[in-house]
Amino acid sequence: MGKYQLGEFEEIVLLTIGVLYEDAYGVSIKLAIEEKLKRNVSVGALQSALKRLSDKGYVSSTEGESTSERGGRPKKYFVLTDTGKRAIEYSRQVRNELYDQIPKVALSLKGEL
Amino acid sequence: MSNHPPKILLRLLAWFCDPDLHSYIEGDLIELYALKVKSKGRGSANWALTKDVLKLFRPGLIKKIKGLKKLNNYGMLNDFKTSIRVLRKEKLQTFINILGLTSGMTIALLILSYVNFELSYEDYNSNSKRVVRITMDYLDGDVVVDQDCETYHQLGPMIKEEIASAEEFTRAFGMMELVIEVNEKKFRERSMYAVDPSFLDLFGYELLHGDPKTALSEPYNIVLTANTARKYFQRTDVVGESIQLTKDVKGKITGVINEVPENTHLKFDLLASYSTMKKYLDKREDPWDSNDTFTYFLLSNEASYPQFKADLSAFSQKLTDQELIEDEKIICEKVADIHLYSNKTYEPEQNGDARVVFFLLGIALLVIVIAIVNYVNLSTAKAMDRAKEVGIRKIVGASVLRLRIRFFLESVLINLVSGSFTILLVSFFNDKLKEVAGISESTDLIFTPFFWSIFALLIVSSTLLSGIVPAVVISGFKPSAVLKGKFSTSKNGVWLRKTLVVFQFAIALFLLIQTLTAVQQIKFMQQKDMGMKSEKVVVIHSPSGRNLAEKFPPFRNSLLSNPNYQSIALSTSVPGMPTAEMGSTTNINLTDSPKEYRNNFFLYAIDSNFVPALEMEIVAGQNFSEEHNLKHILVNEEALKSWGLSNPEEAVGRKTKFWGEERTVLGVIKNFHQIGVKSAHIPMIFVYGNDGGYMSVRLGNGDILNQMESLETTYHEHFPNNPFDFFFLDQELDHLYKTDQQFQWVFSVLSVFAIVITCLGLWGLASFSVAKRAKEIGIRKVLGARVSQIIFMISTDFLVLVGVAAIISLPITFYLVSEWLNQYAFRIDLGMLLFLIPSLLILLVAFFTVFGKSYGISVANPVESLRDE
Numbered sequence: 001m002g003k004y005q006l007g008e009f010e011e012i013v014l015l016t017i018g019v020l021y022e023d024a025y026g027v028s029i030k031l032a033i034e035e036k037l038k039r040n041v042s043v044g045a046l047q048s049a050l051k052r053l054s055d056k057g058y059v060s061s062t063e064g065e066s067t068s069e070r071g072g073r074p075k076k077y078f079v080l081t082d083t084g085k086r087a088i089e090y091s092r093q094v095r096n097e098l099y100d101q102i103p104k105v106a107l108s109l110k111g112e113l
Numbered sequence: 114m115s116n117h118p119p120k121i122l123l124r125l126l127a128w129f130c131d132p133d134l135h136s137y138i139e140g141d142l143i144e145l146y147a148l149k150v151k152s153k154g155r156g157s158a159n160w161a162l163t164k165d166v167l168k169l170f171r172p173g174l175i176k177k178i179k180g181l182k183k184l185n186n187y188g189m190l191n192d193f194k195t196s197i198r199v200l201r202k203e204k205l206q207t208f209i210n211i212l213g214l215t216s217g218m219t220i221a222l223l224i225l226s227y228v229n230f231e232l233s234y235e236d237y238n239s240n241s242k243r244v245v246r247i248t249m250d251y252l253d254g255d256v257v258v259d260q261d262c263e264t265y266h267q268l269g270p271m272i273k274e275e276i277a278s279a280e281e282f283t284r285a286f287g288m289m290e291l292v293i294e295v296n297e298k299k300f301r302e303r304s305m306y307a308v309d310p311s312f313l314d315l316f317g318y319e320l321l322h323g324d325p326k327t328a329l330s331e332p333y334n335i336v337l338t339a340n341t342a343r344k345y346f347q348r349t350d351v352v353g354e355s356i357q358l359t360k361d362v363k364g365k366i367t368g369v370i371n372e373v374p375e376n377t378h379l380k381f382d383l384l385a386s387y388s389t390m391k392k393y394l395d396k397r398e399d400p401w402d403s404n405d406t407f408t409y410f411l412l413s414n415e416a417s418y419p420q421f422k423a424d425l426s427a428f429s430q431k432l433t434d435q436e437l438i439e440d441e442k443i444i445c446e447k448v449a450d451i452h453l454y455s456n457k458t459y460e461p462e463q464n465g466d467a468r469v470v471f472f473l474l475g476i477a478l479l480v481i482v483i484a485i486v487n488y489v490n491l492s493t494a495k496a497m498d499r500a501k502e503v504g505i506r507k508i509v510g511a512s513v514l515r516l517r518i519r520f521f522l523e524s525v526l527i528n529l530v531s532g533s534f535t536i537l538l539v540s541f542f543n544d545k546l547k548e549v550a551g552i553s554e555s556t557d558l559i560f561t562p563f564f565w566s567i568f569a570l571l572i573v574s575s576t577l578l579s580g581i582v583p584a585v586v587i588s589g590f591k592p593s594a595v596l597k598g599k600f601s602t603s604k605n606g607v608w609l610r611k612t613l614v615v616f617q618f619a620i621a622l623f624l625l626i627q628t629l630t631a632v633q634q635i636k637f638m639q640q641k642d643m644g645m646k647s648e649k650v651v652v653i654h655s656p657s658g659r660n661l662a663e664k665f666p667p668f669r670n671s672l673l674s675n676p677n678y679q680s681i682a683l684s685t686s687v688p689g690m691p692t693a694e695m696g697s698t699t700n701i702n703l704t705d706s707p708k709e710y711r712n713n714f715f716l717y718a719i720d721s722n723f724v725p726a727l728e729m730e731i732v733a734g735q736n737f738s739e740e741h742n743l744k745h746i747l748v749n750e751e752a753l754k755s756w757g758l759s760n761p762e763e764a765v766g767r768k769t770k771f772w773g774e775e776r777t778v779l780g781v782i783k784n785f786h787q788i789g790v791k792s793a794h795i796p797m798i799f800v801y802g803n804d805g806g807y808m809s810v811r812l813g814n815g816d817i818l819n820q821m822e823s824l825e826t827t828y829h830e831h832f833p834n835n836p837f838d839f840f841f842l843d844q845e846l847d848h849l850y851k852t853d854q855q856f857q858w859v860f861s862v863l864s865v866f867a868i869v870i871t872c873l874g875l876w877g878l879a880s881f882s883v884a885k886r887a888k889e890i891g892i893r894k895v896l897g898a899r900v901s902q903i904i905f906m907i908s909t910d911f912l913v914l915v916g917v918a919a920i921i922s923l924p925i926t927f928y929l930v931s932e933w934l935n936q937y938a939f940r941i942d943l944g945m946l947l948f949l950i951p952s953l954l955i956l957l958v959a960f961f962t963v964f965g966k967s968y969g970i971s972v973a974n975p976v977e978s979l980r981d982e
Contacts, residue, residue: 026141043145044168047138051173066140069147071117073140
């Protein structure tokens with residue numbers, strides 16, 4: 001994927017940000033991924049993925065309100081940039097093309113019986 | 114707030130987290146923590162938080178280095194670059210340092226490899242810690258007069274019966290210089306041992322071919338080493354082949370073993386079963402008459418050695434009580450100690466000497482210390498050139514640790530480069546070392562695991578020792594003082610350097626004096642009157658076979674008809690041969706002696722030509738002539754001492770009690786050096802014999818090559834099918850000084866090294882001092898000091914150091930050198946000159962080392978040093 005570099009976990013984070021739309025910040029992203037994928041996500045892994053995504057320009061961030069349940073700390077909201085949207089589009093397209101090229105026989109589950 | 118996370122975790126996060134991200138991340142964590150407390154409770158929330166915080170410590174999320182801090186965190190690459198630049202700029206100093214460390218490490222490694230080899234004797238054998246050798250002390254009352262490592266052949270079975278901790282034993286009955294015939298070809302072998310079946314097990318030999326259980330069980334069973342097998346048959350699977358041991362004794366090869374290692378005291382070419390000797394041994398009337406067998410025991414475990422020793426002592430007492438032995442004590446020694454600690458008669462080979470080994474070990478350490486000291490000395494002396502660099506670095510905020518690392522890195526580089534050169538040099542000198550140490554080519558002396566671990570240890574310790582001092586000294590400069598130009602090193606630093614130089618000179622002086630003493634002693638030994646003339650004497654091994662007495666006269670006659678050959682003699686030994694080749698006996702006394710002397714005599718059979726052929730001198734009485742026989746003996750002067758006689762004339766014509774017979778002393782031979790000048794003369798008795806194993810031929814004037822050629826032709830005419838093995842007597846005798854010459858060689862190298870290195874250190878010290886005193890000298894010159902005065906002023910400073918070194922070194926040196934000379938029975942006297950000349954020499958060398966620097970500054974224009982203030 002020469003044009004848009006996107007790791008597997010990065011892609012999941014990027015898609016989740018898209019899903020959450022205007023409510024994507026650290027905790028919500030983490031919880032969403034954990035719920036959807038049934039896998040544990042550490043804050044460290046998530047934050048470094050977010051940092052890489054911003055460095056690549058796929059997401060942009062804005063500072064949000066600070067609440068008391070956050071100990072007075074502000075939230076950092078992420079939204080998809082145009083490049084980010086194109087990256088999602090591109091990776092989906094590649095996957096679909098590949099999927100379509102798989103012969104029907106290979107996908108049949110009967111072989112396992 | 115009740116569910117606020119533990120502060121310490123958040124503080125930890127604040128410490129390492131990138132400030133740009135910190136507040137958001139912390140917010141997330143607090144929010145998550147609260148959720149977790151609600152769902153899973155505080156404990157698991159704390160745990161989850163801890164994991165999260167720790168996992169946040171990753172590149173991209175931790176603090177970045179910014180601003181002023183960046184100036185001092187230039188990274189190792191920069192350190193590395195500047196270090197290389199400095200080393201290249203200070204070419205001479207770098208060269209000196211690398212030279213010093215490389216030669217120091219090379220010498221230390223070579224010596225340590227040799228020492229390790231000497232200490233490794235019998236290590237190849239996993240049983241060696243449990244194996245002991247039975248030996249015997251000869252007593253005169255309570256005094257031990259002689260020690261013998263050969264004992265009675267019946268001791269083995271007796272001791273095994275008697276002592277519980279004795280598990281297994283083997284005897285080794287040596288047969289030297291034999292001629293073996295294989296498929297009509299004759300081979301001369303140095304040694305064969307007749308051994309018990311457990312020999313292979315005790316000495317850790319494995320059979321390549323053959324059955325270990327039966328290999329040595331039957332008479333005339335022979336086990337070859339792989340080398341011998343290849344020599345005889347060009348292959349090793351030779352079990353079942355047969356060889357001719359003597360004319361009518363055939364041996365059957367029942368096994369082939371791996372090579373005899375270099376580091377064992379008992380080396381051999383082939384083994385025979387002990388039962389092969391049974392016929393010969395059974396002929397003896399009294400088994401307590403001849404002690405000519407090595408006996409080894411395998412103890413049940415290592416710890417039983419003291420018990421075994423005690424039991425053996427009791428056993429020896431029992432034999433004495435039963436009057437089986439008299440004035441003898443059976444003792445034992447550990448087999449691993451034989452090479453370095455045992456020096457008894459009839460040792461199977463010339464053993465090493467623990468003192469020499471540990472002496473060398475000490476020297477190796479001194480050498481490496483000298484080299485490191487030198488490095489420290491030079492780099493701290495050069496430190497002021499680095500002061501500005503340190504000052505600037507400190508002002509922009511470099512920490513002391515950073516600076517230390519920076520200077521330490523220089524030592525690391527120097528040491529690594531020296532280390533690589535060391536490897537080159539060591540492999541270059543490897544062969545020379547083996548030659549000097551007398552170790553066979555095939556033995557791995559260097560590049561063994563031991564070698565590499567010592568090498569690593571040397572590099573690490575040298576890096577640490579040589580790196581820490583300069584790093585601490587240089588990084589300790591105060592920037593304000595340095596940049597104002599008021600820099601000077603502390604008095605302590607100068608003291609340290611002076612002490613180090615004194616120390617180096619003391620060692621150098623010792624090495625130089627020791628070397629010169631060794632040179633003198635060896636010259637003395639080579640020039641000493643040997644009591645005979647060994648030049649132009651060729652010694653040929655006599656042919657095998659019993660009828661030598663008949664075959665020899667025609668050979669002699671046809672040889673002497675040629676004017677190229679002056680004389681030829683037969684004898685059972687010649688000077689320079691190991692004492693093991695002679696017989697020895699006690700209890701020979703004059704019939705009318707008032708006292709029974711219990712001395713040991715060495716026996717030697719010679720014919721009537723032996724004394725004139727070797728140009729020995731008869732001081733009283735006369736030589737053997739053809740009509741004499743076993744009724745007569747000759748003795749040497751030393752033997753007279755054993756009988757309490759001082760005048761040789763007294764002995765002539767006296768009768769002796771000799772093995773139950775009466776034999777008359779025919780004459781007295783002037784003492785000659787049978788075992789080299791190193792050792793004292795030994796008491797010898799000569800009996801008449803005309804079938805000895807050595808033929809000594811004195812060559813006339815003429816071309817040696819022609820003489821040797823026609824000698825060989827004549828030999829083969831008379832003794833066809835016999836190998837023509839010969840040596841030149843003077844060369845063989847020179848071998849006796851081999852260890853001394855090696856010792857001298859080692860010391861010459863070491864003293865040159867020590868002097869060069871020490872002068873380098875002195876030179877460094879002088880350049881430092883001259884640079885520091887430049888202004889003072891400038892002012893002195895302005896005020897009218899002469900060049901010679903200034904040279905004198907600077908030189909005396911340093912020559913005093915040499916003086917102090919001499920005062921410290923000379924007494925210690927005197928003691929050590931005297932100790933060294935004491936090992937020689939005939940030694941030079943230590944004269945004043947032997948100490949004075951090296952001291953003056955060192956002083957002179959030191960003067961010239963400093964002279965270059967002192968002259969340079971004393972002729973310099975004072976303007977140069979005074980113009981900028």
